[in-house]
Amino acid sequence: MRIERLRRACVALVSLSLLSVGLQAPAAAGVVGTAEAIAAGRSDGAHATVDAALARDDVRAKLAEFGVDAAEIEGRVAALSEVELQMLADQIEQAPAGGELLAVIGIVFVVLLILEFTGVIDIFKKA
């Protein structure tokens, strides 16, 4: 019972802190940040119509979906400019995420094993 209450308190605390951080304006109202000014000066205009607040929410949701700890999300989102958040929101699924070679080696190994067992190849047999 007490643990349950404690857990509820923690959840409330976390969502409250997320809310208060989220309410802080990234720049002073009425002033255009330098990063946004630079992006606006570019000719591509690829992100012209994307809402910055929407992109921020989108990145928050996607990071959570991909298993990032809720307590870490705000700090991570706050480290990026609006333009970068829009890029991330658009590309998170396709963007290269540096990890390591293990996954690929694993897949190749499994494929080779299947081929071995089905008799297509016999590279694992002793000479």
Added chain:
Amino acid sequence: MNRSAPAVAALAVALTGCAASPPLADGLARDAPRSIELSATPFYPQEDYQCGPAALATLLRASGVEVEPGTIAPEVFVPGLRGSLQLEMIGATRRHGRLPYVLSTTADEMVAELAAGRPVLVLQNLGAERLPAWHYAVLIGYDAERNVAFLRSGRTKREEMRWQRFAKTWHRGGRFAFTTLVPGEIPTHAEASRYVEAAAGLEAAGERRAAAAAYDAAIVRWPNEPQAWLGRGNICYGDGDRNGAADAYLRAILLAPADAAARNNLAQLLADAGCPDEARKQVERAAALAAGTTLASVVATTRATIESMAERPAGCQLGDRAWPD
């Protein structure tokens, strides 16, 4: 870029990763060292999928920031992707007060950074185009005679990789590379726009003192770069230094009269300082300049706020300046 054009062209060819790509020695600029190894660069063997945190901790440590991969992991690692994203590597660098300077897509800047004593974080694709295996490593040097690159990579403290293979994996990784600079430090080969954009990233991330140091250094190095002045103006504005902000915005507008952002910000500053008439005039100009750009809506908001302002008899606190037309 002060390197000769043929050297750049040669390196660009070397890095396309085609079968005929020449060895490092053929593409190296004449004034570049024949070999470099930043052997004092720390090493953190990575845990599973954690090459991002390990590589970034290596880079930050080399730049004088006391961090461990364990500190960095919660800032960059994405469990569902089993890896770390480039933009988040950049963001985490900012959170530790360093300026992430993204290098150009030829190897010249890598070589110049190594020569300046800064290791380079690189994204490699160790797999194939269709079946990528993304990997972050830290380039700590090269040897042109032996045609190898030296890396802190994964669980290997000192990996020697044939230069062409390194170039190929970096090329397949999209030629992404960056170094960490102490704010205020500017590489000799740096490009004004790329440097100021990196400083603006610090500002956006709320690392305002770091951004201020970077803008100040940029203004000393490139006094005619309007965005550096805009940046300084924004820092001054945030600090409540109205005179400093006014001077910087005026300079930005003088250098780039068509910049809607500087106009908008000047208008907002004027409104705050009790100069509604001049604020109205500047916001009208800003609105005209911002039409059809990504800044149109934010300028419209500023305009609406200024237009709804009551006339203030207190008088303009920024009075004796010549405002731009």
